Amino acid sequence: MAPPAAIDVLPESDTSTFTLPDRLTIQSVAKRRAAEGRLVAGVAAIADVDRFKGRNVHAHKSKAKRWDHRFSLESSTRLPSSLKGAAQYLKNPGMISLGGGLPSSEYFPFEQVSVKVPDAGSFDTKSNYSTVSAGKHDLAEGISDFDIATAFNYGQGYGAAQFLRWIVEHTEIIHSPPYQDWSCTMTVGSTSAIDMGLRMFTKRGDWILSEEFTFPTAVEAAAPMGVRVAGVSVDADGLRADALDEVLTNWDESVRGGAKPFILYTVPTGQNPTGSTQPFQRRKDIYAVAQKHDLIIFEDEPYYFLQMDPYTGLDSPAAAPPASHAAFLQSLVPSYLSLDVDGRVMRLDSFSKVIAPGSRVGWITASEQIVERYRQHADVSTQSPSGMSQLLLFKTLDEHWGHAGYLDWLMHIRAEYTARRNVLLDACERHVPRAIASWSPPAAGMFHWFRIDYARHPQFASKSRAQIEDEIFHAVVARGSLLMKGSWFCPEGQKDGDAMFFRATYAATPLGDIKEGVRRFGQALRDVFGLEGANGHPNGSNGHS
C-alpha cells in the first residue's frame, strides 16, 4: 500500500500487434460437428479434445512454452494411473472385461431425470418453458449423445466427453486461444482449481502475486500451504501493470523471505472486492510484464460475462441490448487467454455467477502440459465433477439452448445485473455523502467499492485507521445494513495511513432493500463523521470520482 515507485518502461511485446482473433462461430461449430459425425462416448470414455477443437484448425499456431521449471515437486512427480494402462486392451474385438470395478447402470435407481428451463428467445418475458429429459439408455437407443447410464457412472478427471465438447467449443468461440496446444479440463469449481493450481506450482515459503485487495478464499487456501500473497497496487482500472513490474523488478528475497514469485492470481473483470475491470490495453500491458518476468497468470473470471453498459447517471434509461451475438462478443474486453501467445495463462471459468453455483462444475483452459498435470491430480482427488450436474447442464446448454441460446442467456443475465447495479448507483447518488465517500461505477460483476476519506473523521488525530473502520462497520450494522470492511480483503493487512474501503454487493438483495441498505449506509457515514444532511436528499452531483 506504499505509494508506487518510479517504474520501468514496459518492454515491447508481440501482443501489441494483436487484433481480435477470427473467432469460431456458432455456425462453424455446427459444421465441425457434422463433419466429425456422431459422438459416441460410453462410460468413462477417453475424450479426444483435438476432435472438439477441430483437426488442423490450430496447426499453424505455435505451441505453448514448456513449464517443467515451474511445477512443484508434488506435481512433477505425479504419475499416471497404473490400472488405466490396462484399458488399452478393451479395444480388442470381443474382449470381455473382468477388470474394472465400475458398477452396472442396472443398479442406478434413476430411470429418467428432467429439468424445466426457459426457452431461448423468452428469457426476458419468461413466457415459454420446456422440460428436457434424459433417460437411462438414451445413448444406446440413439436418442441422445448423453444419458444416465454414462453420466451417473464414474468418469475421467476432465469430465464427460459430451459436456467437455461443449466447453471446448464455447471456449474457442469466446477466446480463440492464439497457440496450438490449448486444452480444457473440468473442475469441481474455481475454488478447487485455485487449491489445485497452488499445489501444482508452489511450495511452502513461496509468494504469489494478486491485486492488493483480493478474494479472501484464495488467500485462505494459500496460507496453510505456507504460501503468501503479495498485493500489487490497483487503480480504477484494476491491477496496475507498472506496479506489478516494480514489485517483481525490486523483489528482495532476503526481505521477503521467499523467492521472486511467478504466479499472478488476478480477477480481471468485476474484480472482487474492488469491482474494477481491466481495460484491454491494461491487460496487454500486464501480459507484457508477465512475459518479461516469466509469470504464469491464473485468470479467475467468474464475472466475465457480467460486463455492463456504462452508468450514465441518476435515473437514466437502460441501454439497448447488443444487436447480435457478434456485437455482444465484440463488446467484451478480450481475455488474457485470447492474448496468450505463450500458453502462460491458466484461465478459470465458472457457471456459479451465470447459471448456478450449486452445479459445482467449472473448467480451466491452459496448455496441454498444465491441463495434463491438473487432470492427473483430479484423477486421484476430486475425480470428475458431478455427473448429475453435467447431465443437467448438457441437456440445457448443449441440446436445448445450444451455443446461440447460451449467448442469449448471458446477454439476459448481463442486462439483469446492469439494472441491479444501476439501482445501487442511483441510491449512492441519492444517499451517500460525497464529502466522505467516493467511488467508480463498476463496469462488471456484482461488487461496488466505496473509498472513505477517513481523514475527515472528527477523532482522526486520536483514533487509528482500524478503529475508525471498525466504528463505521458497526454504525452501519447498528442501522440495519451489512457491508464488508475493505481490510478483510487485504492479504498483507492494512496499516495507519492506508486508504479505507467498504464493499457492497447488488448480487441478490431485492431492489427495494438495495436502496434502503445504501440509505442506511449513507446515514451511518453522516452520523459517524458528524455531517448534516437530510435522509433521502440527493447529493446534488452526478459526477463520479
Added chain:
Amino acid sequence: MAPPAAIDVLPESDTSTFTLPDRLTIQSVAKRRAAEGRLVAGVAAIADVDRFKGRNVHAHKSKAKRWDHRFSLESSTRLPSSLKGAAQYLKNPGMISLGGGLPSSEYFPFEQVSVKVPDAGSFDTKSNYSTVSAGKHDLAEGISDFDIATAFNYGQGYGAAQFLRWIVEHTEIIHSPPYQDWSCTMTVGSTSAIDMGLRMFTKRGDWILSEEFTFPTAVEAAAPMGVRVAGVSVDADGLRADALDEVLTNWDESVRGGAKPFILYTVPTGQNPTGSTQPFQRRKDIYAVAQKHDLIIFEDEPYYFLQMDPYTGLDSPAAAPPASHAAFLQSLVPSYLSLDVDGRVMRLDSFSKVIAPGSRVGWITASEQIVERYRQHADVSTQSPSGMSQLLLFKTLDEHWGHAGYLDWLMHIRAEYTARRNVLLDACERHVPRAIASWSPPAAGMFHWFRIDYARHPQFASKSRAQIEDEIFHAVVARGSLLMKGSWFCPEGQKDGDAMFFRATYAATPLGDIKEGVRRFGQALRDVFGLEGANGHPNGSNGHS
C-alpha cells in the same frame, strides 16, 4: 511379503466387552424429527449437527481423544474464513445484507427438476415407479424442506443441512458411534476424502499403513506428496492384526527413512483387490493394535452394504433375504466406527457402489475436531458437493424412500451382487484348474482374487515371477478376457518368491460374459501351465481353498 514374524500377545482392550449398540431405529428418527419441528435451512445455512444427532442422546458417552499432535502443519494452521464471521450480523432482525456475493435464485434457469425412481417395495419386480420433483421455491412455499433456490446456490463445506440430516441419521442407525462428539461432513467422493485426509495428517517423508495389496488410487494420491505406503500382510480374513502390530513394534526409522506411521488406511469389507472381509473379531483385534500404537484409522467402506450370504457351492439356490431391517442390520459385520470409543476412526462412506458414482457425494464420520479440519479445508477447495446431486439424492432417499426404503434398496442391491458373485464362483468351479489356482469366495463387494501356484510353471526355474505373471496376463488377454495383475495393487512392489494373484470383478459384466470370461481365464492357465483339461468340464471339487 516376508513370512510373518513372531508376534506380541495383543493388549487388553475395552472393545473386547462390546456388544452391538442399541441402535437408533427408523421409528425413533421420525419421533426425533417431529420433536425438533420443521427444518428451515435457507441458502448456505449453518447446519446444527447436534440437532440431527438428538440433543442429550449422546451426553453420557465420553468425548473423543484430541488429535492436535497428529495434524499436519497445513491442517493445524488453517484458520476459519474471515468473511464468514460477518454472517453473525445477518441474524439481526431487519438486517439488509449488501455483504455476501451469493447470486439470486431468480437467475438460475431451472424451474423444476424431476427424477423417476422405483418405489420402495418394488425394487425386485421393478413394477412401480414415481417421479419426484423439486421446484425453485418449495422451501418458501412450504412444499418441501429443500428446493432449487437452496440446493443450487452456494453451500457450506459440509453440504446442505437438509441432506446432512439424513446422512447423520443414517450413520447413527447403522453405526451408533460410541463416543459423544462424532460428526459428519459431506465429501465430493471418497477419493477426494483420501486426498484431503492425507493432507490433514501427513507430511513429505511419512509412511502410512495399508493392506499389502490395496486400492492403487490411494497409493497414487500419496506418492506425489512424498508419502509412502507400507503394506501389512493379509490372510483370507483381510488385514492381519498380528502383522500390523509387528510392523509397528519393529518399525526402524533408519531403515525406513521415515517416522513410525500412525495412519492405517483399510478397506475392511470386500477389500479391493483381495475381496476379503474382516470378521468382527479381527476388527476388534486391529482396533486394539490401533489403541496400542495410537493410530488413526481411515475406514474406507464403499462396499460395506454389499455383504453377502455365504457361497454354498455350484448351482446352489439363492439364500432367503433377511426377514426384517433389524435382521439385515444384525447380519452386517460391525464397523470400526461402531467400535470407536476413542474417536480415532475417520470413516469414508460413498454412494458410488450402492446408488451411483456420478453423484460425487459421499461423507466422512469422525470426531468433531477432525470433521472441523476437513470442513475448513473443503471451504477453500472442493466446497460442498454438487447441490444438483444433493437435491436428487434428498428427494429419493429422504422424501421418497425414507430410511426404511433405503435399507430395502440396500438389501436389493446386496442380493443382486450376491447373484453376480455366485455366477462367477460357479464358473470358477467349472473352468479354473484348482491345480494352479486357488481362491476364497468373497463375502462382500465386487472383487474376486485368484492365487496362482506359479511354482508349477514349466519354466519356473528359468523365469522370474514377473515374467510368469506377465505371460499369464497376456495369455488371458490373447484369449479375449481381461483380469488385473495382482502386482499392480502392491504398493511396495513384488519380488521373486512372493505369491502371485489375479483380480477379477463381477461388478458390471453381463452374466453370460462373466461365465465366458472365466472360462477363457481357465483355458489360458491350462495352456500356460501345460495342463490337460477339457473346456467346460468341472474340476470335480466343490471344496474351497
